[in-house]
Amino acid sequence: xxxxxxxxxxxxxxxxxxxxxxxxxxxxxxxxxxxxxxxxxxxxxxxxxxxxxxxxxxxxxxxxxxxxxxxxxxxxxxxxxxxxxxxxxxxxxxxxxxxxxxxxxxxxxxxxxxxxxxxxxxxxxxxxxxxxxxxxxxxxxxxxxxxxxxxxxxxxxxxxxxxxxxxxxxxxxxxxxxxxxxxxxxxxxxxxxxxxxxxxxxxxxxxxxxxxxxxxxxxxxxxxxxxxxxxxxxxxxxxxxxxxxxxxxxxxxxxxxxxxxxxxxx
Ligand SMILES: NC(=O)c1ccc[n+]([C@@H]2O[C@H](COP(=O)([O-])OP(=O)(O)OC[C@H]3O[C@@H](n4cnc5c(N)ncnc54)[C@H](OP(=O)(O)O)[C@@H]3O)[C@@H](O)[C@H]2O)c1
Numbered sequence: 001x002x003x004x005x006x007x008x009x010x011x012x013x014x015x016x017x018x019x020x021x022x023x024x025x026x027x028x029x030x031x032x033x034x035x036x037x038x039x040x041x042x043x044x045x046x047x048x049x050x051x052x053x054x055x056x057x058x059x060x061x062x063x064x065x066x067x068x069x070x071x072x073x074x075x076x077x078x079x080x081x082x083x084x085x086x087x088x089x090x091x092x093x094x095x096x097x098x099x100x101x102x103x104x105x106x107x108x109x110x111x112x113x114x115x116x117x118x119x120x121x122x123x124x125x126x127x128x129x130x131x132x133x134x135x136x137x138x139x140x141x142x143x144x145x146x147x148x149x150x151x152x153x154x155x156x157x158x159x160x161x162x163x164x165x166x167x168x169x170x171x172x173x174x175x176x177x178x179x180x181x182x183x184x185x186x187x188x189x190x191x192x193x194x195x196x197x198x199x200x201x202x203x204x205x206x207x208x209x210x211x212x213x214x215x216x217x218x219x220x221x222x223x224x225x226x227x228x229x230x231x232x233x234x235x236x237x238x239x240x241x242x243x244x245x246x247x248x249x250x251x252x253x254x255x256x257x258x259x260x261x262x263x264x265x266x
Contacts, residue, residue: 003056009033009084013066013075013122014092016043018191019141022216023089024051024059032087033058037075039065066092067113076125088126089139090119095197097152108155115159120166127170127179134178139223140167144187144231147243156197171228180226184219186210187233 010027014020016038024034028051036044041063048059062078064071079085094114096107123138130136146164149157167183174181188194188209194201201209215232222230231240259265 002052002058003031005031005033005057007032008086009035009058009082010087010089011035011037011075011079011085011122011126012089012091013037013118015047016040018193019186019189019212019216020089020091021047022212023091023139023220026216026220027087027089028055028057028059031055031057033084035060035062035078035082035085037062037064037066038092039063066118067110072118072121076121079122079125080129083129083133085126085129086135087137087139088122089141090122091139091141092118093141093193095153095156095193097156097197097199099151100154103155111155111159115156116162119163123166123170127174130179131174131177136178137180137182137223138170139182139184139219142167142183142185144185144233146183146185152199168229180223182219182223182227183229184222185229185231186215186219187231189215 007030010023010032012020012023012027012034015024015034015036017040020038024036024047028034034048034051034057036048036059038044041061044061044063048061051057052059062075064075066072066075079088092114094110096103096111100108119140123140126136126138130138140163142163143156143160145153145157146160164183164185167181170181171183188204189212190201190209191212194204210233218232219230222232229240234240
């Protein structure tokens with residue numbers, strides 16, 4: 001039997017594995033109807049059947065390769081035309097670790113297309129309706145590599161840095177409305193992305209790797225608490241506040257009409 005819900009429908013990208021599949025479970029448990037998006041439709045359909053049976057919510061699936069403009073457009077049209085959608089979880093992401101010069105052009109293009117273009121396009125599709133209804137939540141999954149870069153994460157960090165700045169800008173745009181935009185910055189989490197990225201999970205110190213369930217549960221708790229930026233693994237919240245304060249101070253320090261004296265420009 002299908003339940004009646006006032007929560008509406010959550011559209012989750014990348015729901016065929018990892019964090020996206022856990023978001024699907026947790027949001028269904030809360031009573032959201034779901035639209036699940038990814039390429040592996042058989043996985044989505046199996047998850048949809050399980051969640052519909054377990055929680056009595058409606059679950060639809062959309063098989064889409066978000067790196068392909070036509071597929072992305074189909075999902076964007078669902079977001080802009082389906083008035084029942086109240087939440088967008090921009091979770092789909094790809095990572096290929098390696099140095100720029102030796103990474104394939106296709107791998108770089110895929111990171112750009114999924115992590116940046118798809119996230120932006122889907123946000124752009126959902127936002128006007130959310131603002132018009134003065135209701136809705138957008139959850140964008142960044143990474144601790146949004147604010148850090150390793151010699152093997154140059155492109156991935158670049159895309160996730162975009163997610164951070166894009167999301168923080170949106171938060172300023174929607175301030176004072178009924179629309180919520182959350183930035184989630186996970187650290188290492190046990191999902192398939194590691195194997196796909198070329199760095200097997202077995203190469204990581206287990207003490208630094210979070211379970212996907214814990215990551216999503218913390219992220220949703222952060223959303224419930226009204227956090228704009230959620231760092232599931234960071235114990236000391238002051239670290240983020242210091243980082244943000246340093247960013248603001250640097251920006252303020254750059255607002256001068258003259259070159260700094262160390263450059264000797266008269
Ligand atoms: N795991 C970590 O350590 C970690 C840390 C920080 C941030 N993150 C971020 O968390 C998010 C979720 O990743 P995950 O760790 O859960 O990895 P995952 O298990 O590999 O899941 C990635 C999801 O994205 C989907 N996806 C990838 N390419 C796609 C495409 N072209 N079109 C449509 N869907 C696509 C995949 O589905 P299909 O393959 O079926 O299309 C899959 O459902 C990503 O944004 C990732 O960058 C992960």
